[in-house]
Amino acid sequence: MDIVIENLTKRYGSQKAVDNLSLKVATGEILGFLGPNGAGKTTTMKIITSFIAPDEGNVYIGGKLLADNYHELKKHIGYLSENNPLYQDMPVIDFLNFCAKIQGIERNRIADRVTEMIHITGLKREKHKKIGELSKGYQQRVGLAQAIIHDPEILLLDEPTSGLDPNQIVEIRKMIRELGSEKTVILSTHILPEVEATCDRIFIINKGRIVADGTAESLRNQAKGSDILKVKIEDGDADTIVKTIKDLRSVSSVELTDRNLNRFDVHSTDKNVNREIFRLCVENKWALTEMTSFETKLEDIFRDLTMN
């Protein structure tokens, strides 16, 4: 099932939480939903789950208008909300049984499904404890289990790895990747490496509006900051080297960072720049002793797009 959002607007008082937002997520796509606090990520997710209704705009899930078919469409959505509210006084296994029943799983499959969820999320030793007695990480696992127990076609995960330990984070990311091959997943997070590790596409919003949409790669290319190449060239005069490198077509600027060690920062947008510098050194009989490329970090792109 795919998700199509058209011109979505949601106001809280005079403030627009979501402002004319349009978005398409294809089946089998994992979308990383990024944005600073209060950007409208959670509001958008709540609208997709039909927990709240938008003021303007439409949401289509699998080609059906959500506003008319929300009761039927809700069955295909699994949602893990940001603060992961759970019935604290219920034992894990009872809670999962309740979720399975209420999601309409057939009676004879409930026990299998609950056991499977407990296995996947590693809750075997905790299954008889009350949810309120579990640590935050374990509660997060219960939250994930309740979101996927009915094998939904659409998964909305609001910061799914918060509170988990590093091992569990790796496992959960792997699980999301696996689920994502056949399901449509929207994953909101603040952890940028997580987006790179799990998502096919990145969608950044700020103040309710889209500021970027694309793969991590394409966002890097779009970003103002170009790639930086740190180079150390010996056996040559620093100023001549700067001048010669600057003449290369693929180079946008060169900085001499250390005159004694002949270190340079080369800014470029062309992937071939390292080959060209290597050839240049060979032609001029310089010794190229160091060459490290620094990609623009996703953090920088994020900050660039959302800080204004």
Place this chain on the structure above:
Amino acid sequence: MKTIWIITKRELSSFFDSLIAFIIIILFLGFTGFFTWISGSDIFMTGQATLQSFFSISYWTLFFFIPALTMRLIAEEKKTGTIEMLLTKAVTDRQVILGKYFAALILIIIALLFTFPWVITISKLGNLDTGGVICGYLALILMSAAYTSIGLFASSITNNQIVAFLSALFIGLFFHFIFEIIAADMTGSFGRIINYLSVNVHFESLSRGVVDSKDLVYFGSIIYLGLFLTEVSLSKRNAFN
């Protein structure tokens, strides 16, 4: 219907797990038992084999106990945010409301069932009017159903349980005796309408053994109105419905 029952079962087990159910049942039996058998105009004092004193004391104890039972039903879920988790599952608002409503009502009926030994005891003491007893219990159940509906509504308008409790009592007060007091000073059709709104008038006539469709319509209307307003209040979060 199946979904409603799943929610009802969860709420009921939550009542029993948190001991609320036991406390309510014990307090209810304690209060009503004390005034039926030991103190005030108990049956040894009146010397008649009747449950009238039990019905009239229950009329008051239930009035206070029901808001205590219903106050957490929605308010707590709003406060902890679990209402979001619940309503984003394959359920409608109405199923959730009815599920919670029946859970509270079933608990009250369980408490009332525990008073059944008293009926047997009294029937051994004298000639008990069986029809009157059945009507009395019917009146208590109908009244409880109406106050549960009001309590559920009060619980849906706030995320604070104390506010929910006090609002339920406040709304209940009007039906419980304020309307009757106002109507006592009034004449004409307006006075009759206010008098009709009083729970006590319908409760009295039912517990005396007179089943009138007017009384059934009255309790049915309060129940419906309370549940309807609960649904409206819950959908205020801006759902599509």
